[in-house]
Amino acid sequence: MHAIDPATAQPYPTVIEMNNEDEHPAIALRVVGFRESV
């Protein structure tokens, strides 16, 4: 169902990484939803 990150013990979809170095830093990053195996 998911891969566990050994460093955080969190499944990967619950922890991501982002990189924003632009001159206009305001970015609205939002979670729209997710998918489960049900």
Add this chain to the structure above:
Amino acid sequence: MTMSIYRRRTTPASTALQAQQDKEDLERIFPLLSNYIQEVLVESLINPNGWTIPPNWLPPATDPASTPLPGLDKRTDLVIQYRDESSLFVNPGHVLHRGAFRRQTLDEDTNILRVVNAAASLLVAAACQPATPGNSGLDPDTWYYCYYDLTVATTYPGIVVCPTPPTREEGYGPELEAEGDGLMRYAGAFRTGPAGDAEILPYHRNEDGQFLWRERRLGPYLWQNPEDNLVSVATGGWVEVDLSEFVPPTATAVFLTAVAWDNNSLQIRAKGDTGANSGFDWRARDGGDSWGIG
């Protein structure tokens, strides 16, 4: 002349193997009546709940008591949806499992979609403790997991709400085995709001397991309120973003939007996914906003 056909008695304990022998015997004797024989076999396979199971759903298991039957262990059409802050509803559909086939129909009393009170469905047991001991309602800021309970006496499945997540990665198979005698099936997660109300946060779930938030604060429209932004400053490199408030540990994928302006860009990747061509790179148009879903 009147001819009677007697078939072997097929019960959940004898099931597929004898049914297959029945079918082969009868087709050998009456090859021109094979279609009719198929009907006989369909009607002969009755499980304890009284529902008919088509023989082609039964895998050739030689030990039905101990062998998993994945062909029966699935759900069709059944989705648990948000109804209001305290209740969920379930559309008609099926839950299938070896020896237990439950059909979720319209509510018997009202002929409308079946309504489930989440707090009343909360399973409080040793294997499924709420965060607040003795709390009979929903805890705030908590992921809850819904299960179909196939042990109930009703023809339709019971719905159990529990803070304990499922353990099977494939999404199918017995869950909460200490509580449900191996007949609990995972049905999907929902989350409660902050302390003080502990209400179910609105969502919509599709039949393929896709969960979409209905909260406006999670959409792109409030990007002009920086305090609501998940990220509002330059990161100075790759930084970790915890989405666990919006994504349960059962998720296999997450859907994101980002709003930016004037050629601004944002890179996103799964944690630790540092290989070539990994992640996503979003860039806004000059002089305008843009958004994307990855």
